[in-house]
Amino acid sequence: MGTSAEEPPSPPPPLEWDQSSSDGEEPSPSTSISFDRDRHVAYLEMMYQMLPSYYQSQEINRLTLAYFTISGLDILGALDRVDKDAVASWVLSFQAHPGDKNQLNNGQFYGFQGSRSSQFPLGCDGVLIHNLSHLASTYCALATLKTVGYNLSNVDSKSILTSMRNLQQPDGSFLPIHIGAETDLRFVYCAAAICFMLGDWNGMDREKAKEYIIKCQSYDGGFGMVPGSESHGGGTYCAVASLRLMGFMEDDILSTSGASSVIDLPLLLEWCLQRQAADGGFQGRPNKPSDTCYAFWVGAVLRILGGYKLIDGKALREFLITCQSKYGGFGKFPGELPDIYHSYYGCTAFSLLEEPGLNSLSFELGITDVAALGI
Amino acid sequence: MNLERTVRIKNGFLEITETKSEREGPKASRRIRFAATVIFPSSSHLKVVRALLIRSQVSSILIPNRARVEEASDGLRRRPAAGGDGATEPETGVVGRCSRPQDDGPNPVVPIAYKPEFEEAMNYFRAIYLSDERSPRALQLTHLVILLNPGNYTVWHFRRLVLEALNADLDEELDYVERIAKKNSKNYQIWSIINGSCSSSYTLLFGIIGGGFLKLGTYATAKELQFTRKILSLDAKNYHAWSHRQWILQALGGWEDELDYCGQLLKDDVFNNSAWNQARIMHSTF
Numbered sequence: 001m002g003t004s005a006e007e008p009p010s011p012p013p014p015l016e017w018d019q020s021s022s023d024g025e026e027p028s029p030s031t032s033i034s035f036d037r038d039r040h041v042a043y044l045e046m047m048y049q050m051l052p053s054y055y056q057s058q059e060i061n062r063l064t065l066a067y068f069t070i071s072g073l074d075i076l077g078a079l080d081r082v083d084k085d086a087v088a089s090w091v092l093s094f095q096a097h098p099g100d101k102n103q104l105n106n107g108q109f110y111g112f113q114g115s116r117s118s119q120f121p122l123g124c125d126g127v128l129i130h131n132l133s134h135l136a137s138t139y140c141a142l143a144t145l146k147t148v149g150y151n152l153s154n155v156d157s158k159s160i161l162t163s164m165r166n167l168q169q170p171d172g173s174f175l176p177i178h179i180g181a182e183t184d185l186r187f188v189y190c191a192a193a194i195c196f197m198l199g200d201w202n203g204m205d206r207e208k209a210k211e212y213i214i215k216c217q218s219y220d221g222g223f224g225m226v227p228g229s230e231s232h233g234g235g236t237y238c239a240v241a242s243l244r245l246m247g248f249m250e251d252d253i254l255s256t257s258g259a260s261s262v263i264d265l266p267l268l269l270e271w272c273l274q275r276q277a278a279d280g281g282f283q284g285r286p287n288k289p290s291d292t293c294y295a296f297w298v299g300a301v302l303r304i305l306g307g308y309k310l311i312d313g314k315a316l317r318e319f320l321i322t323c324q325s326k327y328g329g330f331g332k333f334p335g336e337l338p339d340i341y342h343s344y345y346g347c348t349a350f351s352l353l354e355e356p357g358l359n360s361l362s363f364e365l366g367i368t369d370v371a372a373l374g375i
Numbered sequence: 376m377n378l379e380r381t382v383r384i385k386n387g388f389l390e391i392t393e394t395k396s397e398r399e400g401p402k403a404s405r406r407i408r409f410a411a412t413v414i415f416p417s418s419s420h421l422k423v424v425r426a427l428l429i430r431s432q433v434s435s436i437l438i439p440n441r442a443r444v445e446e447a448s449d450g451l452r453r454r455p456a457a458g459g460d461g462a463t464e465p466e467t468g469v470v471g472r473c474s475r476p477q478d479d480g481p482n483p484v485v486p487i488a489y490k491p492e493f494e495e496a497m498n499y500f501r502a503i504y505l506s507d508e509r510s511p512r513a514l515q516l517t518h519l520v521i522l523l524n525p526g527n528y529t530v531w532h533f534r535r536l537v538l539e540a541l542n543a544d545l546d547e548e549l550d551y552v553e554r555i556a557k558k559n560s561k562n563y564q565i566w567s568i569i570n571g572s573c574s575s576s577y578t579l580l581f582g583i584i585g586g587g588f589l590k591l592g593t594y595a596t597a598k599e600l601q602f603t604r605k606i607l608s609l610d611a612k613n614y615h616a617w618s619h620r621q622w623i624l625q626a627l628g629g630w631e632d633e634l635d636y637c638g639q640l641l642k643d644d645v646f647n648n649s650a651w652n653q654a655r656i657m658h659s660t661f
Contacts, residue, residue: 053488059497060527066485086482093480116477117497118529120505130504132529179532182618219655228625229618230652287646288612 035355036324040347041078043328044069047340048082055340062115063094067140067147068344074147074368075347075359084148091141091150094119098159099127108178110163111138111194135167135176135190142197147371152198161203164191168204172212173226184225185216189238192245193365206246213239214262220286221267231271233284233297240268240301241364252306269307272298280315281323292323292330292342295349300363303352313353320349475501493523504533509540518551525555553602599623604636611640612649621656633657 032039047069058065070087073079094112096119098104113119114137120130138160145152167175167187174187188209195203215227216239222231223239243249243262253259254269275282275298281290282298295316302308322334323346329338330346348366351358362372476498479486489497500520503513517534520527538548600623606616624630634657640650 048485051485051487053490053493055487056489056493057524057526059487059489059493059524060529062485062487069485083482087484090480090482090484116479117524117527120501132532177528179528184618218652219659224652225614226618226621228621228656230614230649232614285612286648288648 032324032326033321035321035350035358036328037076037357039326039328040343041073041076041081041328043325043338043343044072044076044340045078045081046328048073051340059117060115061137062117063091063112063137063140063144064114065340066091067144068340070144071147071367071371072344072347074371075351075361077357077359079147082148084150087148088145088150091144092155094137094141095156096128096131096133097156098163099125104159104162105166107166108163109133109135109167110159111135112141113137114140132177132179135164135174135187135194139190139193142194143365143367143371146197146374147367149371149374152374155198157198157200160194161198161200164194164203165205167191168208170208171215172205172208172210174204174209182226185213185223185235185238185242186225188212189242192242196245196365201246206248210243210246210248210262213242217263217268221264221269221271230285233275233282233294236268236272237297237301239263240304244304244364249304254306265305268301269305269310272302272305272307273310276311276316280312280317280319282316289333290319291332292320292349293332293345295320296345296352299349299352300361303363308352316349317353320346320353474498475505477501496520496523500530504529509537511541513537514541514543521555553605600629607640611644611647614649617649617653621653630657 047065051065055065066087070079070082073081091112094114096110096113098108098110104110108131110131111133113132114134118132118134120132123129142152142155145155166178168191169175169183171183172188173183173185174191175183176187176190191204192206192209195201212227213223216223216225216229216235218224218229218231220231222233223236224231225235225238229235240249244251248262250256250259253261253265274286275284275294277283277290279290281292282294283290284294284297299308299311299316302311319334320330323330323332323336323342325331325336325338327338329340329343331338332342347358348361351361352363354360359368359370361367362369365372474495477494496516496519500516503516514534514537517530517537520530521534524530537543600620603616603620603623606613607620610616624633634654637650637654637657640647641654644650
């Protein structure tokens, strides 16, 4: 356990999220002017018990939904609502185990599958034929296990880390799943967070990953998801958090005079600060509307760099309050109905703002400090 | 007795032609058409799919009674993989492999209140995926599951395998993907927002065709660029569409008209940062 609060990895941010309720109800803003902790606890607890049917379209991401719910309750100091042993055994049931050591070189990734829709029974001889392990699901699984206090040394890390190398590409980026998909910064982040949580960097080539990250920094200082892409709040978070986790960026680097950096720091700082809009909220890209979740994605970057004090915290808080729902949770925009994703990031945003009664976060890992330390 | 099946996606319809020929008697041909563009499956849509699943062979139409179906499903129910108890292969009979219920393991967390149609479709999908059936009915089933859960990379992956096995017309499949993407562009689900894998089903599709795609040359480029253009006409800042567009241009060229396109978009909205980024990339590339 380090003396400085190691930032836990955060889950890969979606590029967009728009989960609106199907029942056509008129959204109405919360009448509260303060952070409605009890209502958020009630909302998350309800999700923990049962997600409404419109979440069935997110079935494939079920482990991620679990992570949002459980880590959210942890931040709110309400983890007592959760059956920790039940959660641990449920999460572990998603792990894909190789039949024998030789299989670790067959090109597949043996991590965690994200849902029962991507998990199939073993074949004859108990061999796993259908392996749809996914990096993001693995990140969410480990983050959730840490949150409920499960000792990760009981997890088969060797299989995860050895096979994870199969997903890294020559340019340093990562595939999320061996059957093929796009590679981008989100999965570099997941890989770094997984190695960090398992305490073993054999799962990836850090140097190559760093080179890829550097290529993603755009002309305006932010980071795109792939080299050449528009700089983006989520991409920027993945880049900076990964560099920090991998040990390529010092803590609180802006406060250290003469500190050298592998990326253009002043330009990055300026990009981040410019993401706070006139309404007080944070946007993900220039000229996009402010969205609850970027208060975390961009805010956490500023926290990591040591520049959070430069934002207008009061204005941000006021904006976030308008996104707070009277039903508990947060919506994407002011007055919108809540969804689990924005509710989680609304809570993390308030933790960054040091709202009393909320647990502090490990900015790079995306779980509470306590969870990250593994007490 | 010979049974021949062909599947085509034509004019927005999924067309399955079954031809049966017997040694004595005339050839009997039956064509079934399905609308491939339904967004939400109605219960009647599901009934049709159910009928398809039951009628696996023209020569012997099995309409199992409910009790037999349930009995067969029970036989197929397996404990979760975590214990590694070596489940045996499912039966290959028509009724036996119809349905495979979800087993959520011990103490499920964040259970989703699945609607009955969703559960039923997923149960069928599990069965067909496990028996690795790459048939016309499997293709139709993937369509149904995609409508319900467009971000599900398992089903897109399986769909691709089925398309290959059926030697389907990939050009028409592009049209299909385009329709699904357009209907989901606001939700971004087609872009599998959280996990990113298969984040563009379209990209996955071109990952499939790979070399075949490149062989199509200019035509394929125009079609792909056209596709991103259509998405961008609905949402001019769609992040995935822009990334995909860059990837196509970098792989196959075609940058000549791109600056004009960016200019056009900026005329519509001078604050479109995505268009500015694209123009800037061109500037530094050339």
